[in-house]
Amino acid sequence: MKSGGKIFVVHPSRNLLEVVIEHLLERDHLETALVLFPNRRPVEFFKYYLCKKIDRPVLLPELKSFEDWLVSYAIGVMKEPVQLIDQMEQAWFVYKAVEEVYAEEKRKVPSWGEFYPWAIRLVDVFREFEMELVEVGNLVHPPSVELHERVIDLLMRLKRIYEAFNKKLDDHSCTTVGKLMRSIADSSENLPDIPVYLVGFYALTRSERAIFRRFFERGASIYWHADIETLPEFYKNWLKDWHEIWQIEPEVIMPEKIAEPEIHLFEAHDLHSELKEVGERLSSSEKVSSPDHTAVVLPSSEPLIPLIHHLPEADLNITMGYPLRLTGIANFIQKLFRLVLGANPERGYMTSTLIDLFNSPYIRVSKETIRALKEYGGGFISEQDVLKFTKEDKDYVRSVFEKIIHPLIEAKNLRTLGDAINTALGFISPGRWSPFEKEAIAVILENVVYPMKEYAFSEEEMEMGELHELFLEVLRTTSIPFEGDPLTGIQVMGILETRVLSFERVILIDVNEGVLPGVEDINPLLPRQVRPLLGLPDHLKEELIIRYHFERLISSSKETHLLWQYCTTPGQSGLDDKKVRSRYVEKIIWQKEKEQGKLFEETSEDEKFRRSQITLEPGELTKKDYLKKDTDLIDSFKVSLWAIHPTMLELYLKCPLRFFYSQVLKIEPPSYKDEVEPAELGTAVHEALEEYIRTLTGIKTDQVNFSGVTLKKQNLSVDDFFNVFIRKLKGKDFYRRISPERKFLLEETARFRFRKYFEEKHPEETKVVALEKRLDPVKIDVGGHGRYELKGKVDRIDRRGENGDVRYIIMDYKTGYTGNVKTKCLNLTLSDIKSLALDDNGLRELKKHFSTIQLPFYIYLWGRFLLKKYHSSFTSWEDITAAFVKLSENGGLAEFYPSRRGNGNSGYNQWFEEVFPEVVKFIIRHLFESPYWYPAEDKEECKYCDYKVPCRFSV
Ligand code: SF4
Incomplete structure (x- = not known):
């Protein structure tokens, strides 16, 4: 059976679009034809080549992507409007x-x-x-x-x-693209009676195949871009099917001379070295003269922004979407959601999430307000209390609540959520947005917010967590489109955007397994085993499709640069993730090995195959090349520092570098989806213990009952306490995220430990003096650095003991691992402190004496408070001790000194009066004056450090 159509197999060395234009002109179809492509991008290039070919005004053929054409055609032939x-x-x-x-x-x-x-x-x-x-x-x-x-x-x-x-x-009266596709494939309606050119299609669905067959019967010209000698799999099948029906023989279009592309390979140790190499290759080559000269191709859009920073100053034409979820503005909305989701109707907002929102670059809350919030110390804070802390920016902070936070809290459905996001985006300062942020805002408004308000289900009531999940899903699937128009300069595009196009030079980055080809996206509703049971074809297509586009792109170029990474990075699971080169590169290497008759590793490196070099001199790794302290940064940190908390000093003593990451740069540590957040868990434990003991003793916030309220072990109920704890836990962000199995384990472990604490470790009787007590600040003068307030808040103070050994015991609940407390520090004298150098040796020497600085710090503040209030009756610092309550070890105490140590020794009192303040001053001076951010001396610290991935000193 003969048909009217024709298949042309155009060798990749020929430019496919130029061949199609020649045919259109030869057949005089230019102004009447319908030319369809797999995507929209070739339309611009088609016009570019046509302009080069003819220099007179002409009417263009109808140039469209197949899907765009199908939708408009199918809707046009419908009897009823849809x-x-x-x-x-x-x-x-x-x-x-x-x-x-x-x-x-x-x-x-x-x-x-x-x-x-x-x-x-x-x-x-x-x-x-x-x-x-x-x-x-x-x-x-x-x-x-x-x-x-x-x-x-x-x-x-x-x-x-x-x-x-x-x-x-x-x-x-609604429809979908799928339904339109089926309706045209199944219909007996005539397709348009004009010359049709189907250019560059490869793998077809059954509906596309049916429509193409009808086009073919009516004389359509179909263009493949491939070498007839090595036809890719889907073309072979296509040819076989149609040959059986029509006995067709494709017409092969060859170039005058087949030019093999020159392939350059580069193995980079990380993304940075990969992008740097791209920048250098582009800078050292000749200027890009035409839009089909150079394409930088990214299999995924995530490295797009860093790539732009590495490209030379030149015209760029970006044709790919950038994921909306990676933009700062999407992150800001996420922070807003986190704040609202963590809020508690009785207690207010989680202080940490509020600070996080206020620290966002889109909000202009003053440093003083943020500092006051940090010093507040409580896990939750009400709006009224926040406003109490504000001074000059009270009105602004109030409007942040009114315009940004309240509308989101009140959102009950998608329409009100859309209104809330709209109001929030309208409130944050537009003047400071970069063009990229403006684009992101426009996409959020047009593609997310406005549609959200107009759906049929926009008024359907949803819980805040559900609204959040839905918003995340929309973010996940939305991109900021870079249209790539007009056509100039270096083309930056995704692999699928290169379809049909040819470039003289192609630079393809991230040619790694898992990226090219990517990991198969599995719909859990349609696992592979279910597909045949429902009559759907096998789903192995994706890899074959990407392979074809990759190989076609290379063979249609004169020069291709393939770059990949070989580093090992921590994966999502926490296990190391080794990057390996793509199977496509392996194939190229294998071909080279066959040609040269030796293994690739044995060939000497030349210009066409290079690795990024990391030169390390012997001893480089152990060299003390510490990070220098920047004076400007230290000065601005000083300005923002008003109060000194014990945790800060503790952190600095353990690792100044970690202090720099977390306190100076304020880099947020990563959090993982199914992980218990230790900080939030700790807050839940603290809040629950505070509320429970407060109920039993009646002690109010910040109240001090010096003689103490009796608390007996027999009155403690693990079950009552546990109910409070679970209520607190449910308000935590991480608790909502973790799996039911993790929840179960967490609750059972907690129940076991609290039972042990209450039943075994809690004293039979104690007197509670204060709960969650903010200790009165003590001012100290740090030489030329000004005066600072020492501040602290303790979890609980009891009075315990008998027979002349009655002491205040200040307790700090610890949910993580806590070692033993050493008191070697009590041997330190004033002259010891004075002799300490402001470098790593000085800090190491001091650290040797302190296993913790927190406990003596609390003793010092409480002692100074007693001295102020009870000058005559407070005679000895031995009347106070402090301890960590090791809740992770069933509530045992790690005491600073378990029994009276000084026995009236005046040196002991003198230590707290004179030596300890000097210790604090030394640490502050060290922070400001020592030349480097030293890493941790004790490498155990690195094990659980949040910054061990970026930190080059981690072990
Ligand atoms: S990894 Fe170690 S050296 Fe680096 S910041 Fe953390 S604790 Fe300090």
């Missing part, structure tokens, strides 16, 4: 369909917020059914692989859900 709806709206109809089907069976219907992620997956499943022209059926016998209960529920009712979904679409 509206094309997006994925979110489809998800809502899917939800309503599931609701209907479940209601018939009297099954519990999940809430919209809970079901939304599944609805999105069902939308994808239905789209695939349409594209592959498969009749939707139920899964009758689930495969032996383990499937989520909800997946089985949905797949066993798939047909009914699909029918109900379609009915809803029809009732609302």
Whole structure:
């Protein structure tokens, strides 16, 4: 059987678009043809080549991507007007369909917020059914692989859900791209009666194949870009199918001379060295003269922004989307959500999340207010208390609450969420946004906020956590589009944007396994084993498609540079993730090995294959090349520092470098999805103990009862306490994120430890003096650096002991590991302190004497307070001790000194009066005056350090 169409196999050494233009001109089809491409990008290049070919004004053919054409054509031939709806709206109809089907069976219907992620997956499943022209059926016998209960529920009712979904679409005169595709593939309607050119398509779905066949029967010209000698898999199958029907023989278009591309390989040790190499290669080469001269291709958009910083000053044309979720503005909205999700109706906002929001570059809360919040020390703070701390910026802070925080708290559905985000974005200062941020704001408003307010389900009530999840999902799927128009300079694009195009020089970065090809995105509703049971084709296509585009891009170039990374980085799981070169590079290397008859590693490195070099002199690793302190940075840190807290001193003593990361640079440590956040867990424990003991003793906040309120062990109830603890835990951000298994383990471990603490370690009887007590500040003068207030807040103060050994015991609850407390520091004299050098030796010497500085610090503040209040009755510092309550070890005490040490020795009193303040002054002077941010001396510190990944001193 003969057909009217033709297939042209254009060798990659020929420019495919130029060949198509020649054919259009030869056949005089230029002004009448419909030219369809797999994507939109070739349209601009087509016009560029046409301009080069003819220098007179002409009418252009209709140039479109296949999907754009299909949607407009299919809607145009519909008898009734229909509206094309997006994925979110489809998800809502899917939800309503599931609701209907479940209601018939009297099954519990999940809430919209809970079901939304599944609805999105069902939308994808239905789209695939349409594209592959498969009749939707139920899964009758689930495969032996383990499937989520909800997946089985949905797949066993798939047909009914699909029918109900379609009915809803029809009732609302709506449609989807998948349905339009199927309708044209199935229809007997005539396709347009004009010359049709299908250019650069490779793998086709069944619906595309059906439409292309009809085009072909009507005389369409189809262009493949491949070498006929080594036809890629999908072209071979395509040819075989059509040969059986039409006995077609493709027409091969060869270049005059086949030029093999010159391939340069570069192995980089990390992203930075990879991008630096790209920048150097571009700077040292000739100027980019035309848009098809140089393309820098990124398999994923994540390194786009760092890449731009490495490219030379030249015209750039970026054609790819940048993930919205990676922008600062998306991060700001995330912080806002975290604040609202962690808020407690009785206690207010979590102080840490409020500080985090106020520290955002989009908010202009003064340093003084932020400092006051940091010094506040409590886990939660009410809005009224926040306003009490503010001075000059009271009105501004009030408006931050009114314009940003309250609207989000009040959001109950997508419409009010959209309004809240809109108001927040309108409030933050537009004058300071970079063009990129402005673009991000525009995308959030146009693609996220405005649609959010207009959906049919916009007024459906949702919980804050559900609104957050939905917002995250929208962020995940939204990109900032760089249109790449007009066509000039270096082309920066994704691998799929290169389809159909040819460049003289291609620079492809991140050619690593897991990136090129990427990791297969699996829809949990359609695992591989389920697909054939539902009549869907195998899903191994993705890798073959990317392989074709990769190989075509290289063979259509004159020169290709492939760069990859070989570093080892920590993976999401916490295990090391070794980057390896892509299988595509391995294939190229293997070919080279065959040509040269020796292993690649044995070939000497030349210009075409290089590795990034890290030159290390012998002894380099052990060289004390510490990070220098920057005077300007120290000065501005000094300005922001008013109070000295014991935890700061402790941190500095342990590792000045960690102090620099966390206190000066304020770098946030990473947090992982299914991980217990030690800081938040600690806050929950503190809050629960405070509330519980306060209820039993009646002691009020900041109240001091010097004789103490009796608390007996027999009155403690683990169960009552545990109820308080669980309530506190539920308010924590991390608790919502962790898996049920982690929750269970956490709760059981906590219950066991608290039982041990209450039943075994708590004294039979004690007198509680104060709870969560903010100790009165003590001022100290640090030489030329000014006066600072020593401040601290203690968890609890008791009076314990008998027979002349009654002492105040200041307690600090510890939920993490706590070692023993050594008191070697009591041997330090004034002259010892004076002889300490302001360098690493001086700090090391001091550290040797202190296992903790927190406990003597609390003793010092409490002692000074007693001296002020009870000058005559407070005679000895021995009347006070301090201890860590080791809650992770069942509540045992690690005391600073367990029994009276001085026995009336005046040297002992003198130590607290004279030596200890000098110790504090030395640490502060060391912080300001020593030349370097020294790393931890004790490498045990590095084990649990949040900064061990970026820190080059970590071991
Ligand atoms: S990894 Fe070690 S040296 Fe580096 S900041 Fe952390 S504790 Fe200090």
